[in-house]
Amino acid sequence: MSRQGEEMDDRRKYEFQKVIEELEQYSGSGTQLVTIYVPEDKQISDVVAHVTQEHSEASNIKSKQTRTAVQDALTSIKDRLRYYDVYPPENGLVLFSGAIDTGGGQTDMVTKVLESPPEPVESFRYHCDSAFLTDPLADMLVDKGLIGLVVLDRREATVGWLKGKRIEAIKSASSLVPGKQRKGGQSAQRFARLRLEAIDNFYQEVAEMANDLFVPYRHDMDGVLVGGPSPTKDEFLDGDYLHHEIQQIVIDKFDVAYTDESGLRELVDAAQDALADHEVMKDKTQMDEFFKELNEGDLATYGFDATRRNLIMGSVDRLLISEDLRKDVVTYECADGTEEYELLDRRKNTPTHKCEDGSEAEVKEREDAIEHLMSIAEERGTETKFISTDFEEGDQLLHAFGGIAGILRYATGV
Incomplete structure (x- = not known):
């Protein structure tokens, strides 16, 4: 994936994450919040027919309030489906609609349609409950x-991929390695030699299978996991059978009992801690460079104001944003046409703002701070990195530096 593609993917994932967080806050007084997952190969006409059938069956709901809410939600979804032709967009659709509680016995109808999620919707799913079904969407992120x-x-080997949370078995092979008991007429020494040769040939076959699959994607891969019983996996890795560029990105090796597709799942389960550490290490590398520049160099910036000014100048090479940053930026316009900015907690109301001449500024815009900064970054060719708070330096970024920092291309003094 190109850098531009990665950045657009990061932005789209963040936009989906925002919607998920919003939807998770909603609740209905009954089973009146409707969620529909539509895969890209599902005809829209079939979805409309299903919604129509559910609308009809909803007339049997005993509670008048719930019955009306469900039917209104289904009508809203049906109206939204009219905007699509034969099939949904790439990766499918996810639709949410329902009457949410707003307090004091009041409700408000909410309908959201998410197109082209980060991963394909795997199957059609209709869900009606007191909360929207967001887990499958969250898993994609x-x-x-x-x-x-x-x-x-x-005796056996399987190679495949872990793509996000999806495990795909791609190739498998069986060996001709003889058992440990030799046949009659063979000397023990000859039998042992033939067995070692067979093992070596099988390891070469497995490596060739893995190299054919991995090498074309070596620059896009985040690593390799190897599993099997001891000493097999150790012999395989210690023997340098894998292509040298693949060998260099082996994350770790793990004991697993199976070597078919179920063995791939067992391997991923065994590697959860290592995978989490691997993801964190990539973020840690970014933060280590930031702190080095902060303490020893002059290519670090942090905080909303300074980072934003550097972004506009085009001097930021990488924009570092905490994954847990939840702030809005308010743009104020003064009477002389100048603009001033203020970073606010997303839950707070927009305050009044005084300009330098003492007059009250006009609120021009309030928007998500991350989207505001990413828009400037994209215009200036700056890469954006989201940093986890699951390690000390990432937590420092959020709490000590306001969740916003940058590594500069050149010193600016800002």
């Missing part, structure tokens, strides 16, 4: 990149 998987023993 778990970013573990592209990980190569290899499981093997001396």
